[in-house]
Amino acid sequence: MKKLTVQVLATLIVTIGFFQGCSSSTNQKLPIMGQPEYKEVNGKVDTIYHTIPDFSFVDQDSMVVTPATVEGKIYVADFFFGTCPTICPIMKQQMLRVYSAFKDNDEFAILSHTIDPEHDTVAYLKDYSERLGIMDNNTWHFLTGDKDKIYEIGSSDGYLVPVGESPDAPGGYIHSGAFILIDKERRIRGLYDGTDPKQVTALINDIPKLLAEYEK
Template sequence: MKNTIFALLFLLIWGCNKNSDRLPILGERETTTRIVDGKEVVDTLYHTIPDFKFVSQNGDTVTAQNFKDKIYVADFFFTTCPTICPVMKKQMLKVYEKIKGQNDVAILSHTIDPDHDTPAVLKEYATDLGVTGNQWLFVTGNREKIYEIGEKKYLVVAGADSTAPGGYIHSGAFVLVDKEKHVRGMYNGTDDEATKRLISDIERLQEEYKNKE
């Protein structure tokens, strides 16, 4: 419930900032002080996605290093999901087609049913969607690690629930992550307009980095 509240709060924050030139950085933040040239300087430490280790549909180990210098979109799903996952993947395909071939953007989909969703199952799932190469990775791994990074770092609902259809519950959010591993946006993965905003915000982030060069 706490993570659901966080997600709703961040969506509200996003709504308040959507007309800003710069996308907000979502999540909790801390401040730290240091001494520079004899003066006290206050730095803000923003919420970041930590390193991780999963296995992709291609059988390769996937870590945060795979997304070095990349903007990426993360989500959580399972291949036998009877409810929102098919709609989510239809929407994510729109993102995939838009970014396909762009070296600075990627997609990372985490299964929340790792017992069933082996690399071979994920490979077949990706192939059925028409996904090739490594720009869109579907990953599996340790169940608790997947749930932990989903709920504590990507700030979404992701876990087992015997009362939910298919035995698992997840929020259906698409999470936009920048090159510094900050969460910069959360979007309803079942909504066409939200997906269009995500695509637009990816372009805004690309422009933000281009202006830094």
């Protein structure tokens, strides 16, 4: 069972603190986040951006969700757990704002990952989603799966946010309140504090900007 060390947690908190609230207030493209790599090919330097790795989880309707599920879409990712006594209820009410604004857009999705899959089973997530008023999984997928895989994709190899067990944290788990905006190439284009209505408004304003990058 994977736990966050103090050093890893501190590093991830610095990362999320730097990126949170980064959004464009102009017509400029949103930034591409994460540490890029540079590779020389035929005398030219190519920039290789950080991307979300492959994944396979199961949603509230027992559907396997992989990158193919969100192919051709931009999406917002977050992490939560059903018994969370602190920020998760606030995050889900704020995510409902995002869902309501874009639920009818075929190029948009939401992936909410539980960090307590032992408790948050498919049946539990189905009930949880319905209590939020989400009656289908076409847009908003509540995901469960292997705990280590969830922690791995949340960390520095994936969404760049702190995720893990912590005996000192309320409910026994630590996770960021970030809403992470991902483009069609699986690159991070924005991180927003999901407990702050102003930052969620910024996210709602940034989603059309990102969609506009793909207009022909």
